[in-house]
Amino acid sequence: MRFDRLKLNGFKSFVDPTDLLIREGLTGVVGPNGCGKSNLLEALRWIMGENRPTAMRGAGMEDVIFAGTSRRSARGHAEVTLTLDNRDRLAPAGFNEEDQIDIVRRITRDAGSAYKINGKDVRARDVQMLFADASTGAHSPALVRQGQISELINAKPKNRRRILEEAAGISGLYQRRHEAELKLNGAEQNLTRVDDTLDQLA
Ligand code: ATP
Numbered sequence: 001m002r003f004d005r006l007k008l009n010g011f012k013s014f015v016d017p018t019d020l021l022i023r024e025g026l027t028g029v030v031g032p033n034g035c036g037k038s039n040l041l042e043a044l045r046w047i048m049g050e051n052r053p054t055a056m057r058g059a060g061m062e063d064v065i066f067a068g069t070s071r072r073s074a075r076g077h078a079e080v081t082l083t084l085d086n087r088d089r090l091a092p093a094g095f096n097e098e099d100q101i102d103i104v105r106r107i108t109r110d111a112g113s114a115y116k117i118n119g120k121d122v123r124a125r126d127v128q129m130l131f132a133d134a135s136t137g138a139h140s141p142a143l144v145r146q147g148q149i150s151e152l153i154n155a156k157p158k159n160r161r162r163i164l165e166e167a168a169g170i171s172g173l174y175q176r177r178h179e180a181e182l183k184l185n186g187a188e189q190n191l192t193r194v195d196d197t198l199d200q201l202a
Pocket of ligand 1: 064
């Protein structure tokens with residue numbers, strides 16, 4: 001499974017539809033300061049389900065929508081599409097039937113984000129799990145921010161362990177365990193309530 005194509009429309013400085021083919025091998029993005037190189041990396045994080053505006057260098061998630069310039073008015077929505085080549089059938093179960101997987105995230109002012117996988121409406125969680133099970137995602141150590149290397153060198157051992165776990169592909173399992181624990185807590189609270197009601201009836 002590999003990233004094949006990234007399409008941006010109204011995302012940050014990419015106000016016009018932009019279609020980037022990602023060829024096999026190493027891809028370099030070069031350009032003058034402020035031309036949008038980091039915005040491209042942020043588009044990748046965003047499509048993988050990033051939900052922290054600060055990771056997008058913004059105060060709110062709507063800040064990813066083209067904000068306008070002296071010559072162009074602001075846009076009302078932003079959309080990013082990532083196409084994955086799945087001919088090697090390495091996508092996680094549930095997404096593994098197609099040669100190509102198209103993931104779309106769209107944000108509209110005042111209406112938040114909506115996601116699609118191969119044309120079907122899905123939740124943010126479905127997109128996050130797809131990438132987590134494939135050992136990548138918005139928080140993947142493969143996406144290196146400026147200043148992140150020195151942060152890692154100074155990190156506590158527990159935080160460094162997370163990087164190894166991500167590489168081992170078990171971060172999706174952590175997410176599932178967390179969700180199972182929440183459900184278990186909910187069930188235990190329901191049982192306590194049932195016991196209370198039974199006590200009152202007795
Ligand atoms: P450097 O080499 O200095 O790190 P860069 O090529 O990584 O720069 P970016 O940081 O990706 O550049 O892009 C910054 C540009 O994106 C700035 O010109 C900024 O005004 C523009 N920009 C960011 N968010 C928006 C937005 N919501 N609407 C319009 N333009 C935006």
